[in-house]
Amino acid sequence: MANWRAEAIQSPHGSARWRVACLPESACRRCRCDSCYLRRKRAVKRSASDDPAPIAPALEFSPDFPPYASKWARLPLLVSTPHPAAVPPCPPCSLSALTAPAVRSSVIRSSVAECPSCASARLDADTARRAEREALAAAAEAVARVRHLEAQIHAKSMLDSPTPNIEVGGMPPLVSPASQANANSRCQDFLDYLVSGGVGHAQDEPILGRIASVILLSSDQDEICLQHKNGRRRVYVRKVSPQKVAVKKSQQNKRRAAARQQLVSAGATKWGADEMSGIPGSPVEVGGLSVRQQVGLVFELGISWSTFSKLRHALGGSKSGLASRHVLRAAKRELASSPAKEVIVTSTGAHLANLALAVQERVTALCDAGQFVERFVYGPDHEPLRAEDATVPNDFDPGAWGGRPPPTVPDVHITVGLDKGGDPGSEKSVVTIINQERPNNSATLSLQLCARATRTTIRRCQP
Amino acid sequence: MMATHMPCIEELLGRGLDVRGERRPVRLILSGDYESQTTVVGHKGPNATMPCYQCKSTKAPSIAHAALDAKYGTLQDVLGPWHLRDADQYAHCVEDVANLGQADHLSVTRAPLVSPHPRQIVPIPVHLTLGINSRELRLAVEVVILCCGHRAGSAFAHELAELLHEEVHVHPVPYHGGLFIGRDCHAIGEHSDAVCAALERELSGLKGEDAAVSRRFLHAYKTAWGLWNRIRKVLNSASIVAAGDAAAFRADVAAFVSGLKGSISWLNVSPKLHLLLAHAPDFLDEFGSIGLYGEQGLEAWHGRYTQTARLYPGESDLASAAAFVRAMALAGDASPAVIGRSAHKRSSAKEGAHLATKAGDKRLRANKPVVPVCDETREKAASERATWADKVFAVAAQTVATYEGRLREHSR
Numbered sequence: 067m068a069n070w071r072a073e074a075i076q077s078p079h080g081s082a083r084w085r086v087a088c089l090p091e092s093a094c095r096r097c098r099c100d101s102c103y104l105r106r107k108r109a110v111k112r113s114a115s116d117d118p119a120p121i122a123p124a125l126e127f128s129p130d131f132p133p134y135a136s137k138w139a140r141l142p143l144l145v146s147t148p149h150p151a152a153v154p155p156c157p158p159c160s161l162s163a164l165t166a167p168a169v170r171s172s173v174i175r176s177s178v179a180e181c182p183s184c185a186s187a188r189l190d191a192d193t194a195r196r197a198e199r200e201a202l203a204a205a206a207e208a209v210a211r212v213r214h215l216e217a218q219i220h221a222k223s224m225l226d227s228p229t230p231n232i233e234v235g236g237m238p239p240l241v242s243p244a245s246q247a248n249a250n251s252r253c254q255d256f257l258d259y260l261v262s263g264g265v266g267h268a269q270d271e272p273i274l275g276r277i278a279s280v281i282l283l284s285s286d287q288d289e290i291c292l293q294h295k296n297g298r299r300r301v302y303v304r305k306v307s308p309q310k311v312a313v314k315k316s317q318q319n320k321r322r323a324a325a326r327q328q329l330v331s332a333g334a335t336k337w338g339a340d341e342m343s344g345i346p347g348s349p350v351e352v353g354g355l356s357v358r359q360q361v362g363l364v365f366e367l368g369i370s371w372s373t374f375s376k377l378r379h380a381l382g383g384s385k386s387g388l389a390s391r392h393v394l395r396a397a398k399r400e401l402a403s404s405p406a407k408e409v410i411v412t413s414t415g416a417h418l419a420n421l422a423l424a425v426q427e428r429v430t431a432l433c434d435a436g437q438f439v440e441r442f443v444y445g446p447d448h449e450p451l452r453a454e455d456a457t458v459p460n461d462f463d464p465g466a467w468g469g470r471p472p473p474t475v476p477d478v479h480i481t482v483g484l485d486k487g488g489d490p491g492s493e494k495s496v497v498t499i500i501n502q503e504r505p506n507n508s509a510t511l512s513l514q515l516c517a518r519a520t521r522t523t524i525r526r527c528q529p
Numbered sequence: 530m531m532a533t534h535m536p537c538i539e540e541l542l543g544r545g546l547d548v549r550g551e552r553r554p555v556r557l558i559l560s561g562d563y564e565s566q567t568t569v570v571g572h573k574g575p576n577a578t579m580p581c582y583q584c585k586s587t588k589a590p591s592i593a594h595a596a597l598d599a600k601y602g603t604l605q606d607v608l609g610p611w612h613l614r615d616a617d618q619y620a621h622c623v624e625d626v627a628n629l630g631q632a633d634h635l636s637v638t639r640a641p642l643v644s645p646h647p648r649q650i651v652p653i654p655v656h657l658t659l660g661i662n663s664r665e666l667r668l669a670v671e672v673v674i675l676c677c678g679h680r681a682g683s684a685f686a687h688e689l690a691e692l693l694h695e696e697v698h699v700h701p702v703p704y705h706g707g708l709f710i711g712r713d714c715h716a717i718g719e720h721s722d723a724v725c726a727a728l729e730r731e732l733s734g735l736k737g738e739d740a741a742v743s744r745r746f747l748h749a750y751k752t753a754w755g756l757w758n759r760i761r762k763v764l765n766s767a768s769i770v771a772a773g774d775a776a777a778f779r780a781d782v783a784a785f786v787s788g789l790k791g792s793i794s795w796l797n798v799s800p801k802l803h804l805l806l807a808h809a810p811d812f813l814d815e816f817g818s819i820g821l822y823g824e825q826g827l828e829a830w831h832g833r834y835t836q837t838a839r840l841y842p843g844e845s846d847l848a849s850a851a852a853f854v855r856a857m858a859l860a861g862d863a864s865p866a867v868i869g870r871s872a873h874k875r876s877s878a879k880e881g882a883h884l885a886t887k888a889g890d891k892r893l894r895a896n897k898p899v900v901p902v903c904d905e906t907r908e909k910a911a912s913e914r915a916t917w918a919d920k921v922f923a924v925a926a927q928t929v930a931t932y933e934g935r936l937r938e939h940s941r
Binding site: 355358359360361362363365366368398401402406407409411412414415416417418420421422424425426428429430431433438441442443444446447448457458462464465467468469470471475476477478479480481482483484485486487488489490492494495496498500504505 | 533534537538540541542543544545546547548549551552553554555556557558559560561562564565568569616620643644645646648649651767771772775814815816817821822824826827828830831832834835837838840846847848850851853854855856857858859860861862863864
């Protein structure tokens with residue numbers, strides 16, 4: 067841009083190219099950005115390494131940098147960047163001379179003992195800094211007032227003349243408020259130059275485009291009326307795209323809703339989200355799996371804790387409604403210590419310690435889940451021999467019936483089975499509660515294995 | 530092994546179970562395969578003189594047990610009646626059988642581990658399906674051997690194996706005696722027409738008296754498949770069947786076994802056929818379903834343990850088994866029934882929604898791309914089919930030889 071300006075300034079006086087090149091240069095804001103700051107810092111370091119003498123970093127800009135126009139640059143140098151010229155030389159004091167040179171930061175200085183001259187200099191600097199802050203605050207307040215007044219004047223003038231006319235390429239029949247005459251003339255100059263095709267260098271086009279955007283978009287007017295040389299008049303109106311008061315669910319939200327439904331199916335939670343806005347809310351329990359059932363699910367699927375943790379993370383972490391791995395492991399320890407799940411190991415195999423408790427626990431779970439299904443004994447006409455709501459006698463002795471109660475008494479059908487097979491070969495005894503919808507799929511309660519010791523024996527016999 | 534749990538089972542029977550605050554008695558039903566059932570109740574097994582653990586029928590007519598045969602009948606009597614064992618047959622422990630005769634111990638020679646009522650023993654629907662399906666296939670080979678000779682019988686056995694592979698897409702498994710198991714049995718039943726057509730082709734070249742005999746066999750064979758296909762579905766149905774289905778089941782079973790026995794004179798009624806004929810209809814009438822009480826869930830534990838045992842390693846197999854049992858005890862809290870309760874319920878599809886309506890539909894097997902199979906797998910499958918055919922032929926040839934020998938003895 068500097069090259070272009072240097073070239074364009076050589077153009078004939080009064081030409082559009084010359085006028086654009088003569089536009090006032092605004093304060094560069096780039097010096098506040100990270101890249102400029104880092105570049106400046108690198109330059110300071112580089113210069114510091116070249117010259118071991120203490121140099122104020124903020125004063126040593128490279129020549130191609132624009133002037134540093136921020137308010138921070140106006141602060142006294144000795145506050146942020148002590149300079150040997152600004153800070154009086156410190157007389158040799160015991161600790162400061164030993165620890166760091168005088169140009170180092172005040173952090174070091176505050177941690178060590180100071181001599182009186184240094185302390186007085188610091189107090190002066192603090193006083194000056196405070197005064198500067200107060201002055202800056204007063205100036206900012208004044209600027210705000212001025213802007214407020216200007217805005218009021220501009221609004222009043224807009225009521226009088228809402229649309230300025232800008233003639234492109236011709237005589238300037240510019241009709242504009244007096245407060246914006248200067249700005250509009252600049253705008254006119256710039257537009258003249260753009261229309262005349264003076265932008266010849268491809269490398270300048272992006273920058274000029276940005277300048278055009280700044281000039282055209284910074285206007286507060288709702289309409290810009292341009293009149294071309296051929297007499298055509300174009301009016302550009304600021305148009306705000308209308309927004310619906312109530313919008314439907316987006317496709318993304320529809321997908322989220324579908325995923326949410328699946329999560330609920332997987333035993334997670336329902337989201338208390340706003341249906342219209344799609345703003346996610348807090349998870350709401352909708353009969354998902356309890357922690358106990360989640361522990362069971364981990365073992366039912368045969369997945370590791372880390373796999374479960376990854377799945378939970380993929381489903382949204384804590385928002386998925388699944389308990390964390392640590393919670394599940396603690397619950398697993400508690401469950402495993404319950405008498406119904408206690409396992410004993412004998413010489414013949416591994417067995418559930420108390421089969422009766424295990425069966426009772428499963429029957430209770432079925433009843434709680436509302437999945438206990440009545441099973442009947444049927445008569446010759448294939449009708450149940452008891453009513454569904456029949457009750458057991460008050461003084462009955464189940465043991466007297468020996469596993470075959472009368473058909474008129476409500477009972478629980480339980481099968482006991484034994485089978486041998488599999489690889490590794492084992493013998494399994496299984497108790498199944500028939501009083502559920504699909505007993506073969508789900509009700510197998512107890513499994514005891516008589517693992518053959520052949521493999522272990524062979525392993526031990528090997529040298 | 531079962532002795533470990535006997536105190537718990539007795540406690541279960543003695544105290545009952547708490548159901549919604551109400552204490553209920555427990556109805557104990559014995560499941561498992563035939564061998565395990567006989568083991569649990571202390572029975573001698575399928576080779577005993579009285580092989581059935583529900584009735585007192587003897588295995589076959591014999592001189593040694595002529596009195597028992599006359600009193601209780603044999604398994605070969607397909608018309609009954611069958612004399613059921615006493616209700617306390619297994620409840621009373623037999624202490625010393627050495628001094629007891631067959632009429633006293635009734636082939637129960639050990640103290641039972643569990644004492645179920647004889648009417649509350651499940652008639653093993655899964656194993657009945659496997660055994661009778663295998664018997665039907667072997668019957669076709671026996672007919673070919675009897676009508677066309679051993680060479681033709683061997684060729685037909687191999688042809689049958691290829692036919693089942695090509696048209697029914699079933700494969701014999703390397704275990705369980707190298708037979709067809711599981712869904713394959715149902716698939717073979719659904720394609721029984723192909724088996725019957727193959728047998729008909731094989732017997733079509735016969736002339737004269739052999740042709741008439743073969744036609745009689747063929748008719749009986751087709752009828753048997755038709756009856757068995759109806760029986761199979763009710764037998765394995767895991768739901769309470771309707772009264773009409775139960776009555777039809779009883780009639781079909783009687784027609785199936787008696788028809789086979791009447792048409793195919795060398796057929797021996799095995800304990801499984803006897804269970805199907807004599808006790809399965811009674812169990813169905815009493816409890817409304819057989820498949821619901823079946824041993825399918827028990828058999829599934831073999832596969833479950835085979836697949837997941839590696840997840841529970843231990844210092845020894847015993848430690849591994851203990852870890853597995855612990856895990857399964859915890860897994861019971863999330864059984865498929867529990868998960869299904871909270872799962873999303875899909876509405877059932879429309880009638881015929883999943884059926885292909887055009888010849889070029891990609892859902893048809895013929896229009897699906899061929900799945901590449903490595904040569905080793907193909908050779909192994911071919912080897913297993915050949916093994917199955919050889920085994921079937923060997924057993925069929927022995928059966929036919931025994932039958933022919935018996936005929937020769939009678940002719941003398």
